[in-house]
Structure formats: structure tokens, C-alpha cells
Amino acid sequence: MSKSGEALFIVRDERETAALAQKIAAKAHAGALLALDGDLGAGKTTFSQYFAKAIGVKEIVNSPTFTIIKEYDGADMPFYHMDVYRLSMDEADELGLDEYFFGNGVTIVEWASLIEELLPENRLNIYIEHGGDGERRFRLTGIGEPYALWCAEWNGIGAGNDDSGKK
Numbered sequence: 001m002s003k004s005g006e007a008l009f010i011v012r013d014e015r016e017t018a019a020l021a022q023k024i025a026a027k028a029h030a031g032a033l034l035a036l037d038g039d040l041g042a043g044k045t046t047f048s049q050y051f052a053k054a055i056g057v058k059e060i061v062n063s064p065t066f067t068i069i070k071e072y073d074g075a076d077m078p079f080y081h082m083d084v085y086r087l088s089m090d091e092a093d094e095l096g097l098d099e100y101f102f103g104n105g106v107t108i109v110e111w112a113s114l115i116e117e118l119l120p121e122n123r124l125n126i127y128i129e130h131g132g133d134g135e136r137r138f139r140l141t142g143i144g145e146p147y148a149l150w151c152a153e154w155n156g157i158g159a160g161n162d163d164s165g166k167k
Helices: 014-025 044-054 089-094 112-118 147-154
Strands: 004-011 033-038 069-073 078-083 106-110 123-130 136-143
Touching (some): 004 014, 004 147, 014 044, 033 044, 044 078, 044 106, 089 112, 106 112, 123 147, 136 147
Parallel strands (some): 033 106, 033 123, 078 106
Antiparallel strands (some): 004 136, 069 078, 123 136
16 A cells, blocks of 8 residues: 555645646656546646646646646646546546556646556546535545655645634
8 A cells, every 4th residue: 555645735725726737746757647626616627727727837727627638838847637526437538548647747637536557556636525615625635655755745735825724
């Protein structure tokens, strides 16, 4: 069984969401996989947009809901943005997702739990949920290396520049 780690970030606004996306993007490498899930309207696509910007994507990043997969050029590597909400497991399996997951770019999969058995064992799971007063809770679970180490490093530091985001 792979080593795992967890971290929780409470963000109060889009500025803090952008800061969290930058923090995660700073660790991104070719073959990195971020598996996003969460409440409807919690900010999966917004997080993906800030992440893409943080890795140098210049294009407008929008939801791949109906196209399933969108590819973008980042500063150092491609960015693959997927939304598997409308796919069956069989349809997802036929897409050849391994080429993305183990390719030369970084991948974000929205609604990743729907295709969990197709995901690589090592990944960063991110669950986003609504909090009160517009807050969002980002529950990160790093499975395997280097993701478990990332979470251990981030555990309890919060998304802001001060201690107010600690929980």
C-alpha cells in the first residue's frame, strides 16, 4: 500500500484559491496528477484555471465538460484538463487516459472519483467543499510519492500568508 498524507486548506476568497493553486503548481512535474472532486459549484474549474495560470498557460482555460479533455501549452510542460462527469467507466477506459497520466504534462481530472479505478496509484486527491461565508475547504490527500511528502510539508500551514487559515 502506498504512503499517504493529508493537508487541509481553508480559503476565504479567489485570491487565496489562486495562492493555493500556485503553491501546488510550484511542485508540479511531468506526469503529475491532481484528482479533483467536491461539491457542485465549489470551484473545481476555478482552481484549475488558477493552476493553469501558475504553470504558465496563456490561453483562457474553461471547463472541458463537453469536450472531456482540453490540452494547453504551459511554460515548461503541457497542461491536460479533463472533466469526466458525463463519462461512463467504459467510455473513460476507451479514451486512453494513460497517455495523459504518464505523459510529459501535468493533468487535472475534475470528478476524478468517477473513474478512480483508471487513475494512477500515485496522485494528489483534492476534495473541495463549501464552507460558510463563501469559504472553501480544500482537503488534500497525497497518495504515494511525491504527493504524500507534499501534504506532510503543507499540513496545517493554510493558504494565506499568515496563520489565519490554519485549522
